[in-house]
Amino acid sequence: MLKNMEVRTGDAAGVAGPFDRADWERFLAAETGLPWLLRFSSPPSLDADHAVVRRSWADDIAVLDWESGPFSAVRGARQIAGTDDDYLILSVMGAGSAVFGQNGHDWQLGQGDIFLWESRSPAQMVAREPVATRSFVVRRRVQEDMGCQLRMDGPARGPLPEVQLLRSYVDALSTSLPRLSDAAAVAARNALLELGWGALQSASPRDPLAVLSARRAAVERYVESHLGSRDLSPEEVAAAHSISVRTLTRLFSAAGDTFTGVLRAKRIARVREELRVGDATVVSLAQRWGFVDSSHLNRRFRAVYGVSPQEYRRRAARTRATPPVEQPTDTTDR
Known part of the structure; x- marks a missing residue:
């Protein structure tokens, strides 16, 4: 007691x-x-x-x-x-x-x-x-x-x-x-x-590099969850993780990347996914994934994939519509 x-x-x-x-x-x-x-x-x-x-x-x-x-x-x-x-x-x-x-x-x-x-x-x-x-x-x-x-x-x-x-x-x-x-x-x-x-x-x-890797992974998780924000900036991301913009830059430069380049690549990857499986317009995709407008999205997408978003969607649709070629089965007795 x-x-x-x-x-x-x-x-x-x-x-x-x-x-x-x-x-x-x-x-x-x-x-x-x-x-x-x-x-x-x-x-x-x-x-x-x-x-x-x-x-x-x-x-x-x-x-x-x-x-x-x-x-x-x-x-x-x-x-x-x-x-x-x-x-x-x-x-x-x-x-x-x-x-x-x-x-x-x-x-x-x-x-x-x-x-x-x-x-x-x-x-x-x-x-x-x-x-x-x-x-x-x-x-x-x-x-x-x-x-x-x-x-x-x-x-x-x-x-x-x-x-x-x-x-x-x-x-x-x-x-x-x-x-x-x-x-x-x-x-x-x-x-x-x-x-x-x-x-x-x-x-x-x-190893200090392990800490940098863990911090970058945390930053990338944050970026993934805020991809639709057009105003997502290095300053905002750095503040969310209580680090300086200089430190944020160093997290990406250590692997030969830039924050802006990684952000853009993630946004274009989301657009590509939706072009393959959805029917949203290019204008709405630009708005959804943080691009200034559809022209901006078109330029960035073409720089990565060599075609416009519309052409990429048409090609993806043709690929899905084409049945697989059946391979002949060898029935010869052995």
Whole structure:
């Protein structure tokens, strides 16, 4: 039985009690989206009689602060099934020590250590002394779209400057979040992902080209979903990914491409698909896929395929109408 449980969500705060283990588990599942099966020390000690959880937000990343006495916790099949999405969780040990286990690894964690875990795999954590952690809960697709794909290769520890920078940023972020504007919260979220990725790479360096490739893939997914916007520009795409136009240009030039060339090629490919299977006019296709007008589309299409869109459609129709030539079957006895 917990004599007191302090709950803080956003700007709200309260202290309630007594709370038993089931109450605490229900609260954690509802407030954090990450159910755990919990056990607190028995018999209860003074340190174990008080637990605190606080939640705030950095745009779409949940920031969770946990303080409690000794405990053990397990996420099994039931808790995983009760989790509503696929998350990666970046956690920082603020005080105390614990053992965390997932995917066949058991990590001994101490103050200042940074570790990563995932919501779709069983996990367990045991703390034999009072602990405090701060965790950042990120949907996996969010960090993939950012091009900062976090990896679970073990904790980041020690006096490495990357780790120290992330810890300092995390401390500053926790006090600044309530006062940030919406735009600043988005920037803070992006910086958190970047610094988290950098800190975890300190123990397992990766090829920088892999990061460029992931970022370009994220940019291209964005472009694909906005192809119909006539005003789609490098400035808009760069802002959507919190990078500079210069960085955006570098993502494409590294492979010998240009942003404008790739955008145009994707639009012409969509037009080609519709010419083969649909009956929309060239004028409507130009409007649908972001060309200035039908003349602009005609010029660009002819430069790629050597014929006008109308001629391409006629040829495609003739190809579909021509039955395949049957090959004679050799029935000669052998």
